Amino acid sequence: MENSQSSWIEICKTTELLEGQIKAFQVQGNRIALCRVQGGGFYAVDDLCTHDDGPLGEGDLLGTEIECPRHGARFDIKTGKALCLPAVLPIKTYPVQITGETVKIQVPQQVTKTP
Numbered sequence: 001m002e003n004s005q006s007s008w009i010e011i012c013k014t015t016e017l018l019e020g021q022i023k024a025f026q027v028q029g030n031r032i033a034l035c036r037v038q039g040g041g042f043y044a045v046d047d048l049c050t051h052d053d054g055p056l057g058e059g060d061l062l063g064t065e066i067e068c069p070r071h072g073a074r075f076d077i078k079t080g081k082a083l084c085l086p087a088v089l090p091i092k093t094y095p096v097q098i099t100g101e102t103v104k105i106q107v108p109q110q111v112t113k114t115p
């Protein structure tokens with residue numbers, strides 16, 4: 001039997017990203033792109049473009065939009081919505097929590113129970 005649970009994972013310090021910067025992380029099997037927008041807010045999204053698996057963490061951050069480095073699709077990092085072709089499907093977003101200088105994100109965990 002499989003159950004989906006979530007847990008908060010510490011991934012870095014706020015000082016590791018400048019405003020307007022993106023950094024990619026591997027978090028419990030998920031490729032996550034952490035974005036720090038101008039003004040300082042943090043957002044976490046999949047580091048995987050829905051068009052053709054491009055590495056969004058290597059793309060550009062334009063306000064609250066992330067642009068894929070491969071073919072230029074853009075996504076809203078607050079909602080995950082695809083904003084232009086060639087991507088049409090949204091990317092996943094993850095809750096972010098800042099405690100002092102610590103950045104945590106909430107990721108789903110697959111828990112397998114044996115009957």
Ligand code: FES
Pocket residue numbers: 049050051052053054068069070071072073086087
């Ligand atoms: S892989 Fe991202 S736009 Fe094509």
